[in-house]
Amino acid sequence: MDPRLEPVVATAASVPARAGIGLRSPHHAAITSDQPPVGWFEAHSENYFADGGAQLENLAKVRERYPLSLHGVGLSLGSVDPLDDGHLRRLKRLVDWSEPALVSEHLSWGCIDGTHLNDLLPLPYTVEALRHMVQRVGQLQDYLGRQILIENISSYLQFNCEQLPEWDFLAALAHESGCGLLLDVNNVYVSACNHAFDARRYIASLARAPVQEIHLAGHTINRRGDREIRIDTHSTPVCPEVWALYEHALQCFGPLPTLIEWDTDIPELSVLVAEAHKADRIMERSRALAA
Amino acid sequence: MHSLRETQRAFGIAVLSGNAACMAALVREDGLSAAERVRIYVNNSRIGFEQALAATYPVIQRLGGAEWFTQQARAYQLRFPSRCGDLQYVGKRFPELLQAELSGSAYAYFADVARLEWAYQESLVAADGADFDPSHLGAVHETDFARIAFIPHPSLRLLASDFPVLAIWQANQATAAPGSAAVALGDGPDRLVVIRRATHVELRRLADADFALLGLLCLGISLGEAADTLAATREDFDLPASLRQLVALSYFSTTEVRAAGTAAARHQPPRSTP
Numbered sequence: 001m002d003p004r005l006e007p008v009v010a011t012a013a014s015v016p017a018r019a020g021i022g023l024r025s026p027h028h029a030a031i032t033s034d035q036p037p038v039g040w041f042e043a044h045s046e047n048y049f050a051d052g053g054a055q056l057e058n059l060a061k062v063r064e065r066y067p068l069s070l071h072g073v074g075l076s077l078g079s080v081d082p083l084d085d086g087h088l089r090r091l092k093r094l095v096d097w098s099e100p101a102l103v104s105e106h107l108s109w110g111c112i113d114g115t116h117l118n119d120l121l122p123l124p125y126t127v128e129a130l131r132h133m134v135q136r137v138g139q140l141q142d143y144l145g146r147q148i149l150i151e152n153i154s155s156y157l158q159f160n161c162e163q164l165p166e167w168d169f170l171a172a173l174a175h176e177s178g179c180g181l182l183l184d185v186n187n188v189y190v191s192a193c194n195h196a197f198d199a200r201r202y203i204a205s206l207a208r209a210p211v212q213e214i215h216l217a218g219h220t221i222n223r224r225g226d227r228e229i230r231i232d233t234h235s236t237p238v239c240p241e242v243w244a245l246y247e248h249a250l251q252c253f254g255p256l257p258t259l260i261e262w263d264t265d266i267p268e269l270s271v272l273v274a275e276a277h278k279a280d281r282i283m284e285r286s287r288a289l290a291a
Numbered sequence: 292m293h294s295l296r297e298t299q300r301a302f303g304i305a306v307l308s309g310n311a312a313c314m315a316a317l318v319r320e321d322g323l324s325a326a327e328r329v330r331i332y333v334n335n336s337r338i339g340f341e342q343a344l345a346a347t348y349p350v351i352q353r354l355g356g357a358e359w360f361t362q363q364a365r366a367y368q369l370r371f372p373s374r375c376g377d378l379q380y381v382g383k384r385f386p387e388l389l390q391a392e393l394s395g396s397a398y399a400y401f402a403d404v405a406r407l408e409w410a411y412q413e414s415l416v417a418a419d420g421a422d423f424d425p426s427h428l429g430a431v432h433e434t435d436f437a438r439i440a441f442i443p444h445p446s447l448r449l450l451a452s453d454f455p456v457l458a459i460w461q462a463n464q465a466t467a468a469p470g471s472a473a474v475a476l477g478d479g480p481d482r483l484v485v486i487r488r489a490t491h492v493e494l495r496r497l498a499d500a501d502f503a504l505l506g507l508l509c510l511g512i513s514l515g516e517a518a519d520t521l522a523a524t525r526e527d528f529d530l531p532a533s534l535r536q537l538v539a540l541s542y543f544s545t546t547e548v549r550a551a552g553t554a555a556a557r558h559q560p561p562r563s564t565p
Contacts, residue, residue, distance in 0.1 A: 051416060224327050
C-alpha cells in the first residue's frame with residue numbers, strides 16, 4: 001500500500017442495521033460488476049495486509065460503494081506472547097487507509113513461544129485470563145485509537161480450571177475494557193451444543209449496549225461414538241436452529257448489523273445474497289414486533 | 292491451577308505434535324476424551340495450514356499430487372512452524388524443505404518451481420512502484436552516467452534455475468491446455484524476472500547477460516561498477532544493448548546518481564537464486 005495514498009473515502013460511514021456478507025476473493029469481480037443489494041461488507045483484515053496490488057484495489061472498490069467492517073483472524077489477542085509489532089503496524093495501516101466502520105478481533109489465542117498454530121483456540125475462562133484479555137484489548141484499542149469488537153468463538157473443549165461461564169467472561173471483558181461485542185450466534189449455538197449449556201441464557205445474559213454486530217454461519221455435525229460434536233466450518237447455509245436463535249438475539253438486542261460468513265466451499269455470490277436477504281427479513285419482522 | 296502460559300504451552304504442544312497427553316489433566320472430558328477434543332484442533336490447524344500452503348503453491352501441489360502435498364505440508368509445519376499470524380506468509384521457507392528432501396532426485400526441480408511460486412506471491416503483494424520515465428536518463432550529465440544506480444520496481448524478483456521452471460509453471464496452470472504438460476527438463480536453464488504490472492504478475496525469461504546486469508543493478512551497484520564487473524567476466528556483454536532492454540521492460544522505478552566512491556547498496560536487493 002502506498003502510504004501517500006489518500007484514504008479511500010473522506011469519512012467512515014457507519015454499518016447499517018442490515019445484513020452484510022463476508023468479502024472473499026472469488027467474489028471480487030462479481031461484487032464490483034453487479035453491486036449486489038446488501039447493506040455492507042466485512043473483510044478479513046489479514047487478507048489486505050499487502051503493500052500494494054490487486055487485493056487493495058479490490059478492497060478500495062468495495063469501500064467506495066459499501067460500508068466496511070474489518071475482522072481480524074491472526075492477531076492472537078489472547079496469547080501470553082507479546083503482540084506482534086509487525087502485525088499491529090499492518091493492521092493500523094489498513095484501518096487508517098480504509099476507515100472501516102467496525103474493527104473486530106476474536107476471544108481467542110493462536111500463538112505460543114513464537115509458534116503460530118493458525119487457529120482460533122479457546123481461552124480458559126479464569127480471572128487471570130480475563131485480566132490478560134482486558135489488558136490486551138486496551139493495548140489494541142489504544143494502538144488503533146478506536147474501540148474494537150470482540151467475537152465469541154466456537155469451542156470443542158473446556159478447561160477444568162475455568163472460573164466463569166463464557167457469557168460472564170465476555171460481559172466482564174466488555175465492561176472493563178470498554179470494547180464492544182460481536183455476537184456470533186452460530187458460535188453460541190455450536191458451543192452450547194458441544195458443552196450442554198443454554199444458548200438462550202448465554203444471549204440473555206449479555207447487556208444490550210456492548211453488542212454491536214452479529215455473525216451468522218453454517219456448521220457441520222461430526223459423530224464420535226454416541227456423542228455428536230458440532231464444528232464451525234462456515235461451509236453450509238445457516239441452520240434453522242441458528243436462525244431461531246438469531247431471532248431471539250434480535251429480541252434481546254434490537255436490529256444489528258448482521259454478517260453472513262461462508263469460508264469453505266464458497267458458493268456463488270447469489271447464494272450469500274439470498275442468505276443476507278433472509279436475515280434482513282427476520283430483522284424486519286423483529287422491528288415490526290417491537291413497534 | 293495451571294497458569295495461562297502453562298495452559299497455552301501445553302495446548303500448543305498438543306496441537307503441533309498431535310499428541311494430547313499433556314492436555315489430559317487440563318481438559319474437562321464430559322463424554323469425550325481430552326484426546327478426541329484436542330484432535331479437532333489438530334485437524335483444524337493442519338487443514339488450515341495445508342490450505343494456506345496450497346494457495347501459494349498450486350503448481351507444486353499439482354506436480355506432486357494431493358496425497359504427497361499433504362505429507363509435505365505436515366513435514367513443513369513440523370520443521371518450519373508458522374512464525375506469523377498472517378497465513379499468506381506460511382509458505383516462505385517451503386522451497387528450503389523441498390530442496391532438502393528432493394535434492395539429487397528426479398524431482399530436484401520442485402524446489403526451483405516452488406521458488407518461482409513464492410516470488411510470484413511476493414510480487415503480488417509488493418508495494419506499487421512509480422512508473423519509470425526513461426527521459427530522465429537524458430538529463431544525466433555524461434560524466435555522471437557511470438554513477439547512476441537503477442532502483443528496481445518493488446515487485447521485481449529474480450530467479451535463476453538450472454531447470455526450465457517457467458515452462459513447467461505455465462504447463463501446470465489451471466488454465467493450461469491439456470497435453471501441454473510435456474516439458475523436457477533439459478530445456479533449462481532459466482533466468483527469470485517476476486514483476487507486477489498494476490495488478491497482474493508478469494513472468495519473463497531473460498538472456499543471460501541481461502539477467503546478470505539486472506542482478507548487479509538490483510544489488511544497488513552503480514552502472515559503471517556493474518559494467519566493469521560484467522565486461523571483465525563475460526565476453527558476450529554489450530552494455531548499451533542490455534541496458535536498453537532492461538529499461539524498455541520497465542524493471543526500474545527510478546534512478547539515483549551516486550556520489551563518487553559510494554558503492555553501498557541503499558535498497559534491499561530482490562531475492563535471487565544463484
